[in-house]
Amino acid sequence: MSNTALITGASSGIGRELAIYHAEKGGDLIITARREETLNALKTEIEGAHGVTVHVVALDLGADGGAKDLISKVDALGVPVDVLINNAGFGGHGRFTERDLDADLAMIDLNVKALVTLTHHFAAKMAEQGGGKILNVGSTAGFMPGPLQATYFATKAFVNSFSQAVDQELRDKGVSVTVLAPGYVETEFASAADLEGTSLVKSGATARSVAKFGYDAMRRRELVAINDGRLSFMLNWIIPFLPRRTILKMTERMQSK
Numbered sequence: 001m002s003n004t005a006l007i008t009g010a011s012s013g014i015g016r017e018l019a020i021y022h023a024e025k026g027g028d029l030i031i032t033a034r035r036e037e038t039l040n041a042l043k044t045e046i047e048g049a050h051g052v053t054v055h056v057v058a059l060d061l062g063a064d065g066g067a068k069d070l071i072s073k074v075d076a077l078g079v080p081v082d083v084l085i086n087n088a089g090f091g092g093h094g095r096f097t098e099r100d101l102d103a104d105l106a107m108i109d110l111n112v113k114a115l116v117t118l119t120h121h122f123a124a125k126m127a128e129q130g131g132g133k134i135l136n137v138g139s140t141a142g143f144m145p146g147p148l149q150a151t152y153f154a155t156k157a158f159v160n161s162f163s164q165a166v167d168q169e170l171r172d173k174g175v176s177v178t179v180l181a182p183g184y185v186e187t188e189f190a191s192a193a194d195l196e197g198t199s200l201v202k203s204g205a206t207a208r209s210v211a212k213f214g215y216d217a218m219r220r221r222e223l224v225a226i227n228d229g230r231l232s233f234m235l236n237w238i239i240p241f242l243p244r245r246t247i248l249k250m251t252e253r254m255q256s257k
Contacts (some may be wrong), residue, residue: 002028002079002080002082003025003026003027003028003082003083004027004028004029004030004079004080004081004082004083005018005019005022005027005028005029005030005081005082005083005084005085006029006030006032006074006081006083006084006085006118006122007019007022007029007030007031007032007085007087008032008033008061008070008085008086008087008088008114008118009032009033009061009087009088009089009137010029010031010032010033010039010042010087011031011033011034011035011038011039011042012033012038013185013207014087014137014182014185014207014210014211014214015031015033015085015087015088015137016042016207017207017208017210017211017212018085018087018135018211018214018215019031019042019046019054020046020211021208021211021212021215022083022215023046023049023050023052023054024050026050026052027052027082027083028052028053028054028055028079029046029052029053029054029055030054030055030057030074030077030079030081031043031054031055031056031057032056032057032058032059032061032070032088033058033061033088034058034059034060034061035058036056036058039056039058040056042054043056055077055079057070057073057074059073061088061110061114062088062106062109062110062114064109066114067113067114067117067118068117070118071117071118071121071122080125080129081122081125081126081132082126082129082132082133083132083133083134083135083218084118084119084122084123084126084132084133084134084135085134085135085137085218086114086115086118086119086134086135086136086137087135087137088110088114089107089110089111089115089137089155090107090110090111090152091107091149091152092104092107092149092151092152093148093149093255094148095148096150096151099151104151107151107152107155108151108155111152111155111156111158111159112155112158112159115136115159115162116162119134119136119162119166119177122134123166123170123175123177126170126173126174126175127170127173127174127175130173130174131173131174131175132174132175132176133175133176133178133218133219133221134163134166134175134176134177134178134218135177135178135179135180135214135215135217135218136159136162136163136177136178136179136180137159137179137180137182137214138156138159138160138163138179138180138181139153139156139159139181139182139183140181140182140183140226140228140231140235141153141156141157142156142157142158142159142160142179142181143157143160143181143235143239144235144239144247144251145157145247145248145251146251146255147248147251147252147255148251148252148255148256149255153251156181159179160179160181160224163177163178163179163223164177164179164223164224167223171221176218176221177223178214178217178218178221178222178223178224178225179223179224179225180210180213180214180217180218180225180227181224181225181226182205182210182213182214182226182227182228183204183205183226183227183228183231184204184205185204185205185206185207185210186204186205186206186207205227205228209227210227213225213227214227
């Protein structure tokens, strides 16, 4: 029985750990990111350790036409995608009007546009195949507005809403969509997003633990997976009842240097 996962942003962090964990379960892989050398090293590592097949597709998913290029390359492999994991994404710190607009538009292209494009194509194929699973890597940032990371928080709010709606539309066709919404995770994200020095990134979960949590939730076809119990309680039972301005000020303080 086919069990191939397509994982974006697989060269490091959560994406890399998701690829390894899927291989540990005996599944084949299609891994993609920009760094071809790193992907090839991961392919060698995984195939040697787990005896599965790993296909490498190196490209810039956030570039103009990047998602459609990936779709063409994956379809050309002739390998049915049973699991889609939309993990690629990035953030960026600073006041919105002081940030480079092109950087924020690129963030939207990768975090939102590419995810929607891939989900649209592969979810339709899964429905035709009679089933499949999708894991969209969101964030707890998607549950509130985020001053000093306004665009990033907004993209993750989109992922949260979009994932749940598509799951409802496709569940009777055997296709489930799970949104993984972790808190801070110890990856390259903080340095890339210029978040070092903020209270937001003082301590976090390991990429391995978050990947395992999200993957297992996806296999159970859960709708929303928040890896931190305390955060889950706050987001569901405290944040919704606080005054909106209080939430905005609290989030801004967490992200101030």
